[in-house]
Amino acid sequence: MVLVLLAAVSGWLLSASQAFATTTVNDYPYASSAVDQVDRWNFYTRECTSFVAWRINNDAHVAFSNQYGGVTWGNAGNWANAARQAGVPVDTQPVVGSVAVFPGGVDGAGSYGHVAWVTGVGNGTITVEDYNFASPANGNTYYNYGQHSVATAGLSFIHFGTIGKQGGAENWVNPHTGKYLDLDHGNSADGTQIQIFSQTGTNAQYWIRTSWPGGYYKVSNRAAGKCMDVVGPSTSDAAAVHGWSCYASDSQLWSWVAKGTTHDGWPVYQIRNKYSGKCLAIPGSSTADGTGLQQKTCTNDWSQEWF
Numbered sequence: 001m002v003l004v005l006l007a008a009v010s011g012w013l014l015s016a017s018q019a020f021a022t023t024t025v026n027d028y029p030y031a032s033s034a035v036d037q038v039d040r041w042n043f044y045t046r047e048c049t050s051f052v053a054w055r056i057n058n059d060a061h062v063a064f065s066n067q068y069g070g071v072t073w074g075n076a077g078n079w080a081n082a083a084r085q086a087g088v089p090v091d092t093q094p095v096v097g098s099v100a101v102f103p104g105g106v107d108g109a110g111s112y113g114h115v116a117w118v119t120g121v122g123n124g125t126i127t128v129e130d131y132n133f134a135s136p137a138n139g140n141t142y143y144n145y146g147q148h149s150v151a152t153a154g155l156s157f158i159h160f161g162t163i164g165k166q167g168g169a170e171n172w173v174n175p176h177t178g179k180y181l182d183l184d185h186g187n188s189a190d191g192t193q194i195q196i197f198s199q200t201g202t203n204a205q206y207w208i209r210t211s212w213p214g215g216y217y218k219v220s221n222r223a224a225g226k227c228m229d230v231v232g233p234s235t236s237d238a239a240a241v242h243g244w245s246c247y248a249s250d251s252q253l254w255s256w257v258a259k260g261t262t263h264d265g266w267p268v269y270q271i272r273n274k275y276s277g278k279c280l281a282i283p284g285s286s287t288a289d290g291t292g293l294q295q296k297t298c299t300n301d302w303s304q305e306w307f
Contacts, residue, residue: 028145046132048132049075051130051145068086069082076101077109080156092215093267095121098158099158101158102114102116117129117130170207184290186202186224216274226243229251241295251273251274254273259305263305279297280295285301285303
């Protein structure tokens with residue numbers, strides 16, 4: 001919904017010390033500006049890209065601009081591609097505080113696409129706030145602030161500073177135990193146990209998802225570089241999940257399946273293995289540090305939930 005802006009402009013970016021979380025409030029500093037003036041992030045005022053640039057700076061505490069990561073971000077429909085080039089995580093899993101990217105023609109987006117800030121996540125839907133998107137909240141006008149709900153189908157999501165994201169890595173927590181998905185001591189040996197453990201803040205608890213065809217991910221540990229893998233490979237219940245050298249096997253491909261529930265405002269998922277179709281689970285519903293994870297037939301049990 002905005003023409004590409006290539007000219008560089010001088011200006012400043014908000015630092016984290018200047019930033020305040022104010023989502024769902026129209027605090028956009030150009031709210032009364034003339035339309036399509038060059039803003040401080042090198043986008044155009046009162047366009048969707050300018051408003052989301054404000055959110056990324058002010059609320060995600062990231063010094064973002066139209067040249068972030070050495071890439072020209074330009075039109076909203078280009079943002080997912082630009083994010084990948086800049087090393088910013090992109091997937092199909094919305095979380096509060098992520099950027100929703102609408103390709104042209106999807107959910108009412110114009111030919112240049114649209115971006116919006118995610119403020120709520122439902123079952124197959126999200127609530128967003130944005131600029132330059134006609135909705136009942138802004139009297140179906142353009143170049144103004146609005147909030148609305150849309151289906152997630154066809155959208156992608158950019159994660160600039162959302163919880164668990166550190167330089168492209170994520171951590172995953174079982175909501176009932178508060179224990180983290182952990183590679184035992186960050187050991188790089190093949191066969192190292194993947195377990196639950198209290199938060200340590202180490203790289204053993206950070207995981208990097210690499211997109212794979214069909215909606216799957218390779219999941220590698222930040223400390224060891226080894227992939228999350230099912231022993232065998234096996235299709236059996238109770239087969240252990242361990243760290244293993246990354247190779248071409250469906251036993252190392254996983255999908256994140258939303259359960260339609262949230263924990264502390266964050267969506268809850270099952271993590272399913274492609275080879276077996278089974279879910280990553282805590283055996284015996286244990287709460288003990290060092291409990292090794294297994295695959296189990298997918299159920300509604302809390303031992304299979306991650307956020």
